[in-house]
Amino acid sequence: MTLAKTESGPDGADDDxxxxxxxxxxxxxxxxxxxxARRIERERHRRARARRATAIAALSTLVTGVxxxxxxxxxxxxxxxxxxxxxxxxxxxxxPKVLEGLWLNVRLLFVCGAAVLVLGxxxxxxxxxxxxxxxxxxxxxxxxxxxFRGLPLIINLMIVVxxxxxxxxxxVTVDPVLLGGTALTLxxxxxxxxxxxxxxxxxxxxxxxxxxxxxxxxxxxxxxxVLPQAVRRQVPPLLNDLVSLQKDTGLVSIGGAIDAVRAADxxxxxxxxxxxxxxxxxxxxxxxxxxxxxxxxxxxxxDRRRAQGGAL
Amino acid sequence: MSDTPVLRMESVRKTFGGSVVLRDVDLEVAPHxxxxxxxxxxxxxxxxxxxANLLEEIDDGAIWLDDEEITDPxxxxxxxxxxxxxxxxxxxxxxxxxxLENITLAPRRVHGVPRAEAEERARELLxxxxxxxxxGEYPDRLSGGQQQRVAIVRALAVRPRLLLxxxxxxxxxxxxxxxxxxxxxxxxxxxxxxVLATHEMAFARDVADQVCFLDGGVVLERGSAExxxxxxxxxxxxxxxxRATAPSAS
Numbered sequence: 001m002t003l004a005k006t007e008s009g010p011d012g013a014d015d016d017x018x019x020x021x022x023x024x025x026x027x028x029x030x031x032x033x034x035x036x037a038r039r040i041e042r043e044r045h046r047r048a049r050a051r052r053a054t055a056i057a058a059l060s061t062l063v064t065g066v067x068x069x070x071x072x073x074x075x076x077x078x079x080x081x082x083x084x085x086x087x088x089x090x091x092x093x094x095x096p097k098v099l100e101g102l103w104l105n106v107r108l109l110f111v112c113g114a115a116v117l118v119l120g121x122x123x124x125x126x127x128x129x130x131x132x133x134x135x136x137x138x139x140x141x142x143x144x145x146x147x148f149r150g151l152p153l154i155i156n157l158m159i160v161v162x163x164x165x166x167x168x169x170x171x172v173t174v175d176p177v178l179l180g181g182t183a184l185t186l187x188x189x190x191x192x193x194x195x196x197x198x199x200x201x202x203x204x205x206x207x208x209x210x211x212x213x214x215x216x217x218x219x220x221x222x223x224x225x226v227l228p229q230a231v232r233r234q235v236p237p238l239l240n241d242l243v244s245l246q247k248d249t250g251l252v253s254i255g256g257a258i259d260a261v262r263a264a265d266x267x268x269x270x271x272x273x274x275x276x277x278x279x280x281x282x283x284x285x286x287x288x289x290x291x292x293x294x295x296x297x298x299x300x301x302x303d304r305r306r307a308q309g310g311a312l
Numbered sequence: 313m314s315d316t317p318v319l320r321m322e323s324v325r326k327t328f329g330g331s332v333v334l335r336d337v338d339l340e341v342a343p344h345x346x347x348x349x350x351x352x353x354x355x356x357x358x359x360x361x362x363x364a365n366l367l368e369e370i371d372d373g374a375i376w377l378d379d380e381e382i383t384d385p386x387x388x389x390x391x392x393x394x395x396x397x398x399x400x401x402x403x404x405x406x407x408x409x410x411x412l413e414n415i416t417l418a419p420r421r422v423h424g425v426p427r428a429e430a431e432e433r434a435r436e437l438l439x440x441x442x443x444x445x446x447x448g449e450y451p452d453r454l455s456g457g458q459q460q461r462v463a464i465v466r467a468l469a470v471r472p473r474l475l476l477x478x479x480x481x482x483x484x485x486x487x488x489x490x491x492x493x494x495x496x497x498x499x500x501x502x503x504x505x506x507v508l509a510t511h512e513m514a515f516a517r518d519v520a521d522q523v524c525f526l527d528g529g530v531v532l533e534r535g536s537a538e539x540x541x542x543x544x545x546x547x548x549x550x551x552x553x554x555r556a557t558a559p560s561a562s
Binding site: 203206207209210211212213214215216217225228229234235 | 351368390393396397400402404407408417421422466467470559
C-alpha cells in the first residue's frame with residue numbers, strides 16, 4: 001500500500017479538472033479551444049441515452065409497485081391482516097408510547113457504544129501483545145471473542161438479565177436496563193475487537209519496522225503508528241456494527257425494560273392488535289437510516305481518498 | 313577513540329528457513345566514512361543492514377556499535393536503535409502524519425525533546441533539503457523523491473551515530489534519483505557515517521570510501537572504490553560490474 005501511492009500523489013490535483021469538463025461546460029484551460037462538431041454530437045447522444053435510461057427506470061419502478069400492491073391487496077387474508085397490522089387507530093395510540101420508549105434505546109446505544117469501543121480496543125490490543133508474560137491475557141482475549149461471537153445474543157441476554165438476578169447477590173443490580181446493556185456490551189465488544197484486530201493486522205509490517213528503527217518501543221509504535229492507521233481504516237465496519245447495535249438495543253425488552261419494543265408489546269397484549277409492532281419497527285428503521293447513510297458517506301469518502309493514492 | 317569502528321561485524325551468519333542469507337560476514341565501518349554494499353538482488357545487502365539495526369536477529373557472530381556488543385541478548389535493543397538511523401527503499405513514511413509530524417515523532421516521544429525545539433530542528437533540516445514548504449503536507453501529496461528526502465530528514469532528526477540506507481533510490485523514477493543522491497553526498501561532507509546498499513554503481517564509486525561486493529551472502533571482495541571498481545580481483549565481481557554498469561542495464 002505504501003508502495004503503490006508513490007506515483008499517484010502529484011496526479012491527484014488533476015482529478016477535479018477531469019470531472020468538471022464532463023458535462024460539456026467549457027471549464028478547461030483557456031487556450032481558445034471550441035468543441036468540435038464530433039464532440040457536440042457525441043454529447044447529445046450521451047444525454048439522450050441518459051434520458052431514456054431514467055424513463056425506463058421510472059416505468060419499471062411503477063410497474064413493480066403496482067404489481068406488488070395488487071398482489072397484497074388481493075390476497076385472501078388481506079382485510080383481516082390490514083385490520084390487525086395496519087390499524088390507524090392503534091398506530092395513533094402506540095406512536096407516542098413507542099417514541100417514549102425509544103429514548104431508552106437511544107441512551108443504551110450511546111452508553112453501550114462507548115463501552116463497546118473501549119472494551120473492544122482493549123481486547124484487540126491484548127490479542128496482539130507479544131511475549132510470554134502476556135500469554136494468559138492473549139488466551140483470555142481469544143477465548144472471549146470466540147465465545148461471545150458464537151453465543152446468540154438473545155441467549156446471552158436471557159442469561160444475564162434473568163440469570164444474574166436469580167443469584168440474589170448483594171450489591172449487584174437487578175435493573176433490566178443495566179443488565180441488558182451489559183449483555184449487549186459483552187457481545188458487541190467481541191465483534192468490535194475483531195474489527196480492530198483486523199485493522200491492526202492490515203497495517204503493513206514496514207510501518208512498524210520504520211517506527212522501531214526510529215527507536216520507538218513496541219508500545220509506542222502501536223500507540224503512535226499502528227493504531228491510528230488501524231482505527232481510520234476500520235471506521236466503516238465499526239459504524240456498521242454500531243447500526244446493528246442500535247437496533248439490537250430493542251432486545252433489552254425481553255427483561256422487561258420499557259423501551260420502544262416493550263412499549264409496543266404492552267399495547268399488543270392488551271388489544272391483540274399487532275399494529276404497534278409495525279410502528280416500533282418503522283421507528284427503528286427511521287432511527288437507523290441516518291446512521292446507515294452516514295456510514296455510506298464515510299466509506300465512500302475514504303474509498304475516494306484511497307483511489308487518489310492516500311494510504312488511509 | 314576515533315579509530316574505534318562505529319560498526320563492526322564479526323562472522324555474522326543469518327538464515328531464513330533453509331537458506332543461508334549471510335555467511336561469515338565481517339565488516340568494519342570507520343567513523344565519518346561511507347561504506348557501499350553492492351551485489352545482485354538477493355545477495356544479502358538488505359539483510360545485512362536489517363541485522364545491523366536489530367530488525368533481524370542473527371544466528372551467529374557478533375555486531376558492535378562503537379564499543380557495545382549490540383547482539384548480546386542483554387543489550388537494550390530500543391536504545392541501540394535510537395543511535396542508528398535507517399532509510400528504507402519504500403520510504404515507509406507514516407501516511408497519517410504530516411511531514412513535520414513524521415520527523416518530530418521520534419525526537420519528541422523517544423528522546424523527550426520539547427515540541428517547539430523538535431519542530432525547529434525539523435524545519436531547519438527540511439529547509440536545507442529544499443522541502444521547507446512541505447512541512448504541513450501529508451506524504452501522499454509528495455513525489456517519490458520528496459518522500460525519500462523526508463525519510464532521510466526523519467532518520468537524521470534524532471542525530472544518529474550511524475545511518476543505514478537500504479536501496480534508497482530503487483523505488484524512484486530515474487529523474488528523481490539525482491535529488492536523493494545529492495542529499496546523500498551532502499551528508500558525507502557533513503561527516504555522517506553511513507552504510508548504504510545500492511544499485512547505483514557510479515554513485516557508489518563516487519561517494520564510497522569502502523566498497524563491499526556481496527555474492528550469495530558472502531563478502532566476496534572489499535576495498536577502496538578505485539580498487540573494487542578499477543581492478544576487481546574476483547571473476548564474479550568483474551562479471552557483476554560488467555552487467556551492472558552496461559549502458560543497457562539501466
